[in-house]
Amino acid sequence: MNPDNDPQPWQVDTSEYIHQLPWFTVRKDAIRMENGGSIPNYFIFEYPDWVNVVAVTTEGNVVLIRQYRHGIAGVHYELCAGVIDLGEDPLVAAQRELLEETGFGGGNWQPLMTLSVNPGTHNNLTYAFLATGVEPRQAQHLEKTEEITVHVVSPERAREIINNSEMIQALHVAPLLKYLSETPGGPARFSGL
Structure with a gap:
């Protein structure tokens, strides 16, 4: 339920693309606000929607990956994740990405949460799924x-990974933290909570 006094959406006077490539599309909007304010150069990064998966094996362990990320020039733990292809259902994309990146599949799937990397500058969403009872399939x-290694870790080790900043991708930490906080040994086991 939204409060009656919520701010109103901004009005777009003009909109133009500054740059358009598959992984770097930037739009410039001229914005007008209800209170009379204006922003002549408001930049939006356009991306397709993304998915990520908290994958839990039949034994209760968590399937993580590691890969090099050039933006920070480092390797960290991550969830399996990827781009939703045009017209693809988010659940189908999540199942496809898990199978391709880790070889794990099957199990029971449910939506876990929906996130935005930065709602002020990015137009896309990330759909996080929980997959329990997954098994190696291929x-x-x-x-x-892609250069990805697969790591199956206990929930305790996953908590250590978060506590030690060995996973730093916020869109991955949030759903994993949600899952781990709802499992035995939850919130009290995190140093920052």
Whole structure:
């Protein structure tokens, strides 16, 4: 339920693309607010929607990956994640990404949460899913641009990974933290909570 005094959506006077490539599309809007304020150069980064998966094996362990990320020039733990193809259902995309990146599949799937990397500057959402009872189904099927290692860890180790900042991708920490906080040994086991 939204409060009656919520701010109103901004009005877009003009909108133009500054740059358009598959992984770098920037739009410039001229904004007018209800209170009379205006922003002549408001930049939006356009991306397709994303998915990520908290995958839990039949034994109760968590399936994580590690890969190099050039933006920070480092390797950290992550959840399996990827882009939703045009017209693809988010659940289908999540199941596809888990199978391709880790070789794990099956199990029971449910939505876990929906996130935004930054609602002030990005137009896309990330749909996080919880997959329980997953099992190895095939070898990884990676793209030429992917170098991913798979790590199956206990919930206790997953908590350590979060506590030690070994996973720093916020869109991955949030759903994993939600899952772990709802499992035995939950919130009290996190140093920052």
